[in-house]
Amino acid sequence: MTEPVVTRFAPSPTGFLHIGGARTALFNWLFARSLGGKMLLRIEDTDRARSTQGAIDAILDGLKWIGLDWDGEPVFQFARAERHREAVEQMLADGRAYRCYASAEELEEMRSTAQAEGRAPRYDGRWRDRPASDAPEGRAPAIRLKAPTEGETVVDDLVQGRVVIPNKDLDDLVLLRSDGTPTYMLAVVVDDHDMGVTHVIRGVDHLTNAARQTQIYQALGWDVPKMAHIPLIHGPDGAKLSKRHGALGVEAYREMGFLPAALRNYLARLGWSHGDDEIFSTEQAVEWFDIGSVGRSAARFDQVKLSNLNGHYMRETPDADLLAAFRTALPFLPGGEAAAAKLDATGRWDAFALALPGLKERAKTLVELLDGARFLTDERPLAMEPAAEQLLTPEARSLLAATHQGLAALPEWSAADAEAVVRRVAEHAGVKLGAVAQPLRAALTGRKTSPGIFDVLAALGREESLGRIEDQARQIQKV
Numbered sequence: 001m002t003e004p005v006v007t008r009f010a011p012s013p014t015g016f017l018h019i020g021g022a023r024t025a026l027f028n029w030l031f032a033r034s035l036g037g038k039m040l041l042r043i044e045d046t047d048r049a050r051s052t053q054g055a056i057d058a059i060l061d062g063l064k065w066i067g068l069d070w071d072g073e074p075v076f077q078f079a080r081a082e083r084h085r086e087a088v089e090q091m092l093a094d095g096r097a098y099r100c101y102a103s104a105e106e107l108e109e110m111r112s113t114a115q116a117e118g119r120a121p122r123y124d125g126r127w128r129d130r131p132a133s134d135a136p137e138g139r140a141p142a143i144r145l146k147a148p149t150e151g152e153t154v155v156d157d158l159v160q161g162r163v164v165i166p167n168k169d170l171d172d173l174v175l176l177r178s179d180g181t182p183t184y185m186l187a188v189v190v191d192d193h194d195m196g197v198t199h200v201i202r203g204v205d206h207l208t209n210a211a212r213q214t215q216i217y218q219a220l221g222w223d224v225p226k227m228a229h230i231p232l233i234h235g236p237d238g239a240k241l242s243k244r245h246g247a248l249g250v251e252a253y254r255e256m257g258f259l260p261a262a263l264r265n266y267l268a269r270l271g272w273s274h275g276d277d278e279i280f281s282t283e284q285a286v287e288w289f290d291i292g293s294v295g296r297s298a299a300r301f302d303q304v305k306l307s308n309l310n311g312h313y314m315r316e317t318p319d320a321d322l323l324a325a326f327r328t329a330l331p332f333l334p335g336g337e338a339a340a341a342k343l344d345a346t347g348r349w350d351a352f353a354l355a356l357p358g359l360k361e362r363a364k365t366l367v368e369l370l371d372g373a374r375f376l377t378d379e380r381p382l383a384m385e386p387a388a389e390q391l392l393t394p395e396a397r398s399l400l401a402a403t404h405q406g407l408a409a410l411p412e413w414s415a416a417d418a419e420a421v422v423r424r425v426a427e428h429a430g431v432k433l434g435a436v437a438q439p440l441r442a443a444l445t446g447r448k449t450s451p452g453i454f455d456v457l458a459a460l461g462r463e464e465s466l467g468r469i470e471d472q473a474r475q476i477q478k479v
């Protein structure tokens with residue numbers, strides 16, 4: 001039996017779950033789920049100033065929102081410092097690490113000399129072989145890895161291939177600072193080992209770390225997990241993803257009204273592909289995911305494509321499910337809370353549900369859906385968009401008056417009966433249907449575009465519809 005796969009997502013809390021982090025989490029999740037393994041979560045909270053409860057919650061909330069779960073309880077790195085120190089004790093005992101008493105000034109000098117000579121700054125190993133008796137009085141040492149000076153360190157990466165780094169390019173890195181705090185490089189290795197991680201999947205910006213971490217594994221006599229360094233995400237213009245491109249936290253995508261399923265689909269395609277498939281369910285992605293199909297070139301994040309994909313998901317989502325998703329998302333959408341309160345207060349949720357099939361055809365995001373539904377929450381007299389106002393010519397207002405008369409006389413209020421009235425009014429006036437329907441749309445919604453006008457009438461109901469028409473019609477003749 002092959003050993004079960006264990007992956008991990010190891011974010012450092014920064015205040016939000018970055019979209020790139022969400023993609024890394026997704027790849028770890030897909031990989032683990034596709035092989036019946038586990039994905040663990042480790043919060044790398046060693047930067048105490050940044051690692052507030054709020055910053056940690058933002059990550060957990062972001063993962064939950066996007067629909068990624070993890071196995072077991074999250075592991076908190078800071079709490080494991082004692083264990084990290086223990087591992088260093090082992091390396092010291094095995095002669096794989098040493099105490100370095102170099103002062104800050106000495107280190108600075110090494111840096112500036114290297115800089116002046118155009119070399120990468122490197123620690124020169126001056127305490128590597130010095131006896132303990134040389135230790136300066138009263139100075140706490142840092143502990144450094146006694147890294148190999150010859151040969152090479154190889155990272156056999158599942159995505160990047162065989163990466164070979166000459167050991168002479170890797171200096172003796174610090175494992176424990178002189179104040180006894182573990183470095184990131186050390187903590188990651190000890191934690192991954194203790195958590196039983198078999199596969200480390202993360203951004204390619206960690207590739208050099210992978211070589212250094214490999215040396216730590218070797219010094220500890222531990223197996224190195226398999227590594228997969230996935231390409232970074234770039235903007236559509238090819239430049240590294242920045243805020244300008246939408247390099248935001250996932251909560252920003254929630255506020256922009258994206259559906260988690262669409263975002264999962266989109267993020268899965270950033271660097272990974274399954275033939276030409278662009279649209280697939282999470283179940284399919286789990287079934288198909290193969291780390292070997294992750295490419296090496298940077299993936300391009302294109303918010304227009306994401307919106308189009310989201311629009312597709314909205315149209316394909318059954319109305320009842322979309323309604324539920326909308327209601328859940330509403331508190332996070334701009335103006336959503338006020339709209340929810342209005343829909344509650346006016347009892348127009350039924351009207352919203354009636355209008356939804358028409359609304360979702362025109363909306364790429366839940367924000368657009370909310371915007372499209374604004375006619376349901378607007379109050380009389382409606383504010384008219386300029387384009388809608390233009391439709392309300394004196395002739396149009398007369399047609400509205402006739403329409404009002406016809407609609408008011410209907411014994412039953414239905415889309416079909418309303419349509420019959422509008423057709424009759426148009427026929428009687430000798431104009432095309434649109435000449436009546438367009439001003440009617442303006443009167444009912446304040447806009448030039450909306451769901452099908454007869455659906456709007458049905459959604460608003462008799463009283464509100466007649467009221468709105470009356471507000472815009474010329475000389476209503478009461479019947």
Ligand code: GLU
Nearest residue numbers: 010011012044188202206
């Ligand atoms: N905490 C690191 C980060 O947020 C990731 C460390 C890792 O995956 O090894 O970039």
